[in-house]
Amino acid sequence: MPVARSVKVGIVGGVFTAMVGVAGVGAYNIYTGLDGGGGSGTPGVRSQAAAADPTTRAPLTGKEITATAGSFLAAWSSGDTAAAAALTNSPETAASDLEAYTTGAHIGSVKTAPGAATPGGERFTVTARIAYGGQNSTWTYGSSLTVTRNSAGDPAVAWSASVLNPGLASGDTLLTSTRDAPDLEVTDRAGNVLTGDRYPSLARIIADLKQRYGDRLTGGTPAIGTWVRKADGSDGPMLHVLRKGTGMRLRTTLDATLQSAAEKAVSGRNGAGVTALDTRSGAVLAVAYSPADGVDLALMEDSAPGSTFKIVTAAALLDSGMTPSSTAPCKADDNYANGRMYHNDSPTLHKADATLAWDFAQSCNTGFIRQAGRLGSNGLKNTAAKFGLTREWSVGTPTLDGRPDMPDSSAPDELTSEMIGQGELGMSPLVMASVAATAASGDFHQPLIVDRGLVEGPVATASGLSSRTTGYLRQMMRGAITDGTASGVMSGFGPGSGAKTGSAEVSGQSTTNGWFAAYAGHVAAAAVVHDAGHGNTTAGPIVAAVLRAGR
Incomplete structure (x- = not known):
């Protein structure tokens, strides 16, 4: 508990050494000034009688601080824990903590040596002798204490469990023993x-x-x-x-080199997540997100993946009989069956004689949605099933809902929205990395982070893609690097690589989420950056950095 603002706190300013020779009495902390709990009166607040006495309101003098700290340490060093506790602002709590420490830590003697002064106090080095189970050891660590006034207005050690050791919080105790189980x-x-x-x-x-x-x-x-x-x-x-x-x-299946690259790639980017997989097995190679104390956007994200989902849509159109060279006109604005009107990210993006491969490389939305009639109400979902997107996944650690989110796309506007990665779709970088891995190999391998024999729950299987669809899809993803929206960020990656950029509109955001999915060699990765704009300039550099580390 922090010191009440109305209480003057003094820090030990003297230099002294204390020896403890009582079995069981251990190292102590003289570090942080806290008003205690459990003692008489309200911590940090003096009685009315004390408040009326001007002498009790005066700041602590150096002499008072040194004398109080010295008396406390001398009493503790001599084994007189009752006297030591009486010199704190919470005598009952201090007595209990000192007794628990004496019986539990198995420390035979303690020596303190002064250290450098700090803005909040003065540090001390504590050297403790421990004997337990035939083992003898010397333990050295830093500690300190603060002095405040108790409820009567007298100088007293501000008590907390951390006075015994900096690693202790209120109610904690120190024990020396054999652990119940191996680390x-x-x-x-x-x-x-x-x-x-x-x-x-x-x-x-x-x-x-x-x-x-x-x-x-x-x-x-x-x-x-x-x-x-x-x-x-x-x-x-x-x-x-x-x-x-x-x-x-x-x-685990993780790779320390790729994990380091992933951590570095997302560092400093607010709302970013990336996952990398082995295309041959589905093994999770890296998981990173920023901020690291926030939501796990690598595994727990649940939002529209934008045009990265065109990998699945392109596979569905290839399954329907199209080829990369099939005509698929790209208009600036278009709809399907008099439904919702769609536009492209750039109003200048249009080409009357565009092909499916050109639409994919340039990420033309209208070129895709005009092909909805080829898929019917189930064509997209049937192909998504080949990517494992309609089955429950048990990865070995929690992921959002344990499965991707492939909603019903029977409504025409929902189907066309899903074809370009919008609508009710909810995906994560883990899922989209798996999509890229399936595109690269043609086979679906459900992602796993530990050996399959340890995983409880279903491990999904799926048919994967035909050799025809796989070959064409790899050709189109390679084209996105050589002649499309992924060309800049994936510069230098060779023939065994492919990519797809994405930008996803999210309700309540003025800027799109950036997405990127790619593979190179035997590593596939996908990333999202919230509220950041185009995927090629936001999520793309993250994925590219991870893939380079996997070379």
């Missing part, structure tokens, strides 16, 4: 350990994987150390290791 490390496919500190976008996923699969793994030996028992009874972090354990390892 669990999450690794990439090559055995590199993945952590949320190094890969911020994976923090949520790593925690979920540990909880989801930890009790299904075997092996390893538990560590012995000093760790936090949280106020709710759960285990907190281990702060000091007396004996290292051998951890269990959960191998």
Whole structure:
């Protein structure tokens, strides 16, 4: 709890060293000034009698601060926890915390040494001697304390659990013991350990994987150390290791190199998400989003994918008998069957003798919607099923609703809207990366982030695309790079690559979401950037950066 604004807080200014020789008494924190809870009176507020006394309203002097801190540390060092607690602004809470620390941390002695002064206090180095289970260890860490006035107006140590150790919150305790189970490390496919500190976008996923699969793994030996028992009874972090354990390892499909590239690519972009997959297996290679403490836009996004969905629509039209060279006139504005009027992103985009390949490369909306009669009410959805978009997915970690969103497209205006990636469609970069992967290989492999044997729930299957449709689709996606809207951002990618740009209108936004889906070699990736404009300049650089890392 922060210090009440009306309370003057003094920081220990003296230099001193305290030795503790009482078994079980441990390291302490002299770090953050907090008004306590659980003591007599209201924290940070003096009684009326004290408030009436001018001397109690005076700022703390350096002498008062030094004397109070020194007395507290001397009492604690001597093992007189009752006297130490009495020198705080919450004696009852302090006494309880000190007793719990004494019995739980197994610290035989403590030595403190002064450190550098800071704007909020003065840091100290704490060296603690720990003995437990035949293990002896020295633990050194930084700590500090603050001095305030108690409810009677007297100088007192501002009490909180963090006075014992900076890693403790209110109600937490320190314990030295053997952990109940071996540590669990999450690794990439090559055995590199993945952590949320190094890969911020994976923090949520790593925690979920540990909880989801930890009790299904075997092996390893538990560590012995000093760790936090949280106020709710759960285990907190281990702060000091007396004996290292051998951890269990959960191998994921992720690739540390691609993950690093993905984290860097989305860094600093608000509302961005990207997912990369292995086109040969559907293995999830990278997941990143920004801000990393926000919504997981890589796996949990649910919005219209814009023209990136023309990959599916083009496949459906190819399945209906069209070829890349089939005529598909591109008009500036057009409709189908007297339905909704559509336009292109650029009012100058039109070509009377356009082909399906030209429409795809230039992302002409009207050239696509005019072909709706070839698909009927089920043609688009039937082809979407070949991409696995009508089945439930179990990826191994939560994704939005566990499945893509392919709504009923029987209504004419809904069908034409879906043909250009709008309407009621709801997709994520994970889904669109899978679409690109299916286009690249012709086969659908449901994305997975862990070995299939660990996954509970259905793993979707689908027929994939015919060799004819796959060949034509790859030709058209390559054309988007060589002669179309993806040419700039995908410059330098060779014949084994293909892409599709997208911009999606979203209700309530003045600017479109940028989308981009592409593959190069055996890596496919897709990205979205919210409220950012055209996909080739917003999401495209993110995808291109990840694909380059996969070369």
